[in-house]
Amino acid sequence: MANMDLFSDPVLTRESVEAVIDLAKRFKEEKGRIPVFMEVCGSHTMALAKTGIKARLKDYVQLIAGPGCPVCVTDQKSIDAMVQLSEEPNTILCTFGDMMRVPGSKSTLMKAKTEGKDIRVVYSPLDSVHIAEENPDKEVIFLGIGFETTIPILALTVREAARKDLNNYSIWMATKLVEPVLRALLSSEEVKLDGFLLPGHVSVVLGKQSYRYLADEYTISGVITGFEPVELLSGIYKLLVLQLEKRVKIINDYTYVVRDKGNVVAQTLLEEYLEAHDEVWRGMGTISNSGLVLKEQYAQFDAKKKFNILVGEPRVTKCRCGEIVRGLITPEECVLFNKSCTPTHPIGPCMVSTEGTCAAHFQFMREV
Amino acid sequence: MCLGVPAKVIEMEEQRALVDVMGSRMYVGIFFVPEVRIDDYVLLHAGQAITVVDEEYAKESIEEWRNVLDGKHGSFFRSGLNS
Numbered sequence: 296m297a298n299m300d301l302f303s304d305p306v307l308t309r310e311s312v313e314a315v316i317d318l319a320k321r322f323k324e325e326k327g328r329i330p331v332f333m334e335v336c337g338s339h340t341m342a343l344a345k346t347g348i349k350a351r352l353k354d355y356v357q358l359i360a361g362p363g364c365p366v367c368v369t370d371q372k373s374i375d376a377m378v379q380l381s382e383e384p385n386t387i388l389c390t391f392g393d394m395m396r397v398p399g400s401k402s403t404l405m406k407a408k409t410e411g412k413d414i415r416v417v418y419s420p421l422d423s424v425h426i427a428e429e430n431p432d433k434e435v436i437f438l439g440i441g442f443e444t445t446i447p448i449l450a451l452t453v454r455e456a457a458r459k460d461l462n463n464y465s466i467w468m469a470t471k472l473v474e475p476v477l478r479a480l481l482s483s484e485e486v487k488l489d490g491f492l493l494p495g496h497v498s499v500v501l502g503k504q505s506y507r508y509l510a511d512e513y514t515i516s517g518v519i520t521g522f523e524p525v526e527l528l529s530g531i532y533k534l535l536v537l538q539l540e541k542r543v544k545i546i547n548d549y550t551y552v553v554r555d556k557g558n559v560v561a562q563t564l565l566e567e568y569l570e571a572h573d574e575v576w577r578g579m580g581t582i583s584n585s586g587l588v589l590k591e592q593y594a595q596f597d598a599k600k601k602f603n604i605l606v607g608e609p610r611v612t613k614c615r616c617g618e619i620v621r622g623l624i625t626p627e628e629c630v631l632f633n634k635s636c637t638p639t640h641p642i643g644p645c646m647v648s649t650e651g652t653c654a655a656h657f658q659f660m661r662e663v
Numbered sequence: 664m665c666l667g668v669p670a671k672v673i674e675m676e677e678q679r680a681l682v683d684v685m686g687s688r689m690y691v692g693i694f695f696v697p698e699v700r701i702d703d704y705v706l707l708h709a710g711q712a713i714t715v716v717d718e719e720y721a722k723e724s725i726e727e728w729r730n731v732l733d734g735k736h737g738s739f740f741r742s743g744l745n746s
């Protein structure tokens with residue numbers, strides 16, 4: 296795909312940076328301050344840091360990382376429950392790799408694995424259904440964290456397990472939805488934003504039309520953006536244009552993968568298997584209907600109904616991930632950043648995850 | 664967990680497809696993209712193709728951006744943001 300290469304072309308990237316800076320200067324002249332945009336998705340946070348865009352633009356555009364890293368927004372009690380779940384006898388716990396090193400109050404999945412627990416990192420949740428098929432005498436549990444891009448794949452595993460008549464497969468559902476958390480953030484008015492860079496892959500499932508509430512109810516613009524440097528810059532540029540023209544709009548700037556209506560097959564699957572549920576978010580408490588769980592008729596695949604896991608109150612640390620995911624502070628404002636908290640010795644999930652803001656800042660934005 | 668690199672579909676079976684991602688080959692699920700055909704590019708997430716890449720739109724979007732840059736933003740303001 297020859298055209299794709301242009302999205303990361305260095306010359307075009309440089310020109311794009313200049314174009315953004317020009318507009319940002321106009322914004323500052325008009326408003327007496329620099330614009331503030333939030334990138335909702337953790338992969339955007341990583342891409343903005345890795346490509347150097349966040350650092351290059353820092354005097355012109357403030358880019359705040361939002362609540363879009365699934366591991367980071369999972370509350371500590373839920374993490375503790377997952378670590379405890381690995382202690383259950385006769386089980387195989389399957390998870391995405393990101394979860395392995397997330398610190399629980401007492402231990403981590405990695406530690407539990409080195410102590411002999413059967414914990415497997417899978418690339419695809421469907422692999423865990425195969426593992427259940429191959430191990431009929433064991434209970435196989437998938438740790439179901441993720442947003443709308445991942446949730447249909449979780450539903451697909453249940454469909455597959457039901458089709459194969461498996462009674463030893465279940466999911467520990469801890470999913471999160473984008474709309475309720477954006478509504479909570481905007482309603483709290485803790486951060487003042489001039490627009491959103493909307494998550495590329497979540498939008499593949501939801502479609503452009505799903506963001507209308509941002510413009511209609513909160514009069515805030517959003518641009519659905521890809522992950523290459525030119526795409527990120529074009530997204531920021533369009534948010535600036537909207538601001539300067541005093542218009543509020545949702546723009547799809549990732550048209551080659553995101554359709555207006557999203558992925559209808561995925562949406563249908565979600566409706567068939569799942570229903571809304573109140574979820575607890577790190578640093579934000581319970582947000583009503585902000586996650587999806589299996590409907591009652593699929594209760595046999597619901598690990599929370601199969602296993603009775605009780606955990607106490609989490610250990611209190613100085614980790615400020617709860618404020619990071621709300622966009623209130625930068626990692627550098629946490630006293631532990633780059634001191635006792637590093638990727639090799641993470642204190643909080645934001646330093647572990649490949650989509651975590653602290654990890655992004657540590658790897659690509661530290662001033663040396 | 665997200666991958667932004669499109670994968671090219673090489674072979675198709677009923678439920679899965681063999682794809683090429685920057686030279687490495689793997690099988691991915693195609694449940695979510697019933698419209699997919701051989702030689703299409705797909706976007707992957709956690710072992711599943713989640714959308715078919717529209718190459719025409721990719722071309723258009725890079726051309727539109729080129730125009731914005733060449734027009735020194737002026738044409739962009741006038742044409743409005745219609746996408």
Ligand code: SF4
Pocket residue numbers: 613614615616619626629630631632633636637641642643644645646647653
């Ligand atoms: S630097 Fe570490 S301790 Fe501080 S907020 Fe980030 S993850 Fe938590």
